[in-house]
Amino acid sequence: MPDPLLDIRAIDVFYGDFQALFGVSLRVNAGEVVAVIGANGAGKSTLLKTIAGLMHPRGGDIVFNGAPVGNAPAFDVVKRGIALVPEGRRLFPSLSVEENLLIGAQSKRPGSWNLARIYELFPVLAERRHLPAPSLSGGQQQMAAIGRALMSNPSLLLCDEISLGLAPIIVRDIYARLPSIVGEGLSVVIVEQDIAQALKASAQVYCLQEGRVALQGEAHELTRERISAAYFGV
Amino acid sequence: MSVVSHTVQHATRSSRIGVALIAVTLIALALAPFWGDRQTLRLLAEVYAFVALASLWNLLAGYAGLVSVGQQAFVGLGGYLLFWLVIVLGVHPVVAIFVAGPVAALIAIPVAALTFRLRGAYFAIGTWVVAEVFRLLASQISVLGGGSGISLPAAAVIAMAPTRQAREFEIYWLALALTVIVLAAIVALLRSRHGLALTAIRDNELAAQSSGIGVFRIKIIIYVLVAFGTSMVGALIFLQKLRISPDTAFSVNDWTAFVIFITVIGGIGRIEGPIIGTIIFFIMRQTLSDLGSLYLLIMGAVAIVVMLWAPKGLWGLIAERYGWQALPLQRHLVLKPTKTSGRPS
């Protein structure tokens, strides 16, 4: 088996004294889409924040492209090629749409993503490029947040609940563009509460339950029963 | 299900020992005129004034989160009120101290209404502006000597007590009594329902707000009460000095920088902090003051180091290490399982 792009080995992550992740392991191969599912509070966002360098594991290792990144600060992690689309989009409210995209390119990684290509992917953003970010609709903000992450030319894209709070038609619209993003050899980790959507889009699925990996497998092999058992912990 | 009953205890063993120690110390200090010389009495009276000022500032900044760098406004206001009452209205100096407090509290209300419009650190500078305004206004009062200040008339001084010694004793006891009253009032306040609310505000203002505690109202009350106490202490300080001028009365160094230093070093947000801090401050002053401005420089550096590396101050370090508390203030939640059916909690 080839070395994975991202190899998370048994990490323990804490908020102060509260342990949110217990010995979580996860592998992402180059060009692969991995879904992480789980109930509210299972630790999905914590996992992504830890990969992105906003939090650091107290135990275990994170290896990316062969190098340990568990203790690297977030601004360094993005320069190594990991970009996070944070939960709740979190665009910069005092920046325009275009400035939000431009600041995504701050890490100056070489690659093919640029303003023109983002606007090609999400034409609606081009029309509103000079408006303040908060004036966008929820779906448009999500597109801008994805575009902002892509601007750093990542080799691994982490998406935290991009469907949250959006109308189903918009969710389908956004997911419809996922293949054209992955087509570039980009790996993606998607965190979703929408299990059906996650299974459709991904090859590998991990199910978190109270901070532990309760189930792992190929998306097409997992039965609905096994997933809901792991999801709800029954 | 496990059933747990709980009681809230104020006292711990160390705090009981603490209370006994405090009582003994207070008696010894009250008798100081019989064992100390003039120098000692003067020094002690000054120590008391700083304990009181620092405790009041601690209540304001450490508990109510109102970080003021303008408390010299009220020290000076108290002093000027005393001189004005004595010189212009012929009030007895000791009576004047007790009039200065409530009058200053009244003045503090509109001051709060204005400065509370500024948030956080800008509030701090706003209070400083107010102190500057007071200083500039004081230097416009020509009956009180304008910019160069004025001395208390001999007649008023003699009216206090016939001999110099009797007067010094009187001021000493006044200073001790005032400080004890201020400390007792702060302890009583913190143990009251309002005290609980204050702690809630300090720990989480947003949560306190959403739980319906009138944060703004409590802050105004604390601000006004602190002005009350600070002005009385100020009045006493300048009664002891017998002379006042705008620059000494509204000095940011003497009445705010030193007071902040004391509180930070001793331990902000703890009742014992200002007392420990004052002792350290006076030890440093007695040993380092020959260094002049270098001494102040060292003081500033020490305050920064403590703030960054021991933010709970010296008393915080001690209390954490040994679990001590001199005054029964912190509440200890004691959980006693009464039934052992089901899972232990």
Added chain:
Amino acid sequence: MTEWLNIILQGVLIGGLYAMFAAGLSLIFGVMRLVNIAHGDLIVLAAYVALMVTTSLGLDPLTSLVLVVPAMAIIGYLLQRLLLNRTLGDDLLPPLLVTFGLSIIIQNGLLEWFTADSRKLQAGAIEVQTFQVMQGVWVGALPFIQFIVAVAVIAGLQQLFYRTALGRAFRATSDDQSVAQLMGLDTRHVFAMAMALSLAVVAIAGVFLAVRANFDPSIGPARLIFGFEAVIIGGLGSMWGTLVGGVILGVAQAIGAQIDPGWQLLAGHITFLVILAVRPQGLFPKVSG
């Protein structure tokens, strides 16, 4: 009539200096919510740095800016990186008390080094040059230059904030620190750059202060207060607002001084308090998006 015109004009020109005090303060508050109590003392420090540069190299004060500005910017960068970054967080006390301690250190350090004697920077012939703007209304060359520089500084800061990558980084970091990190911004560096820029402005203000009048180590806190009043009068977060705030303060002081010399500072403070009472958000509050 022309007497009053002269007075108001004086006030306006002095307002440029106050605006520069305010701009540095406003800048770091905008980026990192830090209120620097030592701001005024840093202005005085800049004046002493200029004094050393002019006396040791024989430069004239305005030329000395070439050295004083980078020197202060470096001091600002290091100060933030080594000390002030440690104080940032949810708690209000550490930054306030640490900068307060810093203010005491700078004041007494200057006192130790340069004594309490008052000093002044000599700018030569330009100090006494004046020109007539209309019948009976005169303007000093130096106050005029000072005002033009102030306008240029504020226009420059405005451009930097809204037109450059650094300004974008400032605004993004101010909005959301942790997402800014996700963009590859090292917020410790961004904050240090903001402080460097603030002290670069402080350097310019310090030199003009030192040319205009006598200075000694104790005058810092009053400069902090003027800058602060200009910020609040103008409205938090607005760069052009600081210029208006500075001018209003300068004019108020000039009019006060004309009525009675003892009323110069008082008139400024009272104007500030009145504006705080009737319009606490300042005259030009930043319109939040």
